[in-house]
Amino acid sequence: MPKIKTHRGAAKRFKKTASGKIKRHKAFTSHILTSKTTKRKRGLRQADFVDSANKKAIAKLIPYV
Numbered sequence: 001m002p003k004i005k006t007h008r009g010a011a012k013r014f015k016k017t018a019s020g021k022i023k024r025h026k027a028f029t030s031h032i033l034t035s036k037t038t039k040r041k042r043g044l045r046q047a048d049f050v051d052s053a054n055k056k057a058i059a060k061l062i063p064y065v
Helices: 008-013 038-045 052-061
Strands: 022-024
Touching (some): 008 052, 022 052
């Protein structure tokens, strides 16, 4: 079997943890920040995990990361 190529865009956005979960950053942090509350912006800074519905598809994109 040939090797699977890593999707470079996905490799820059997702990381795998030691337990096998896929870590991601939250959206809505780049602009129009004045209308968002400080509490909301603070929460968006925290990393999150990929939802179980999308985990399988993203894991295929980053097989060796």
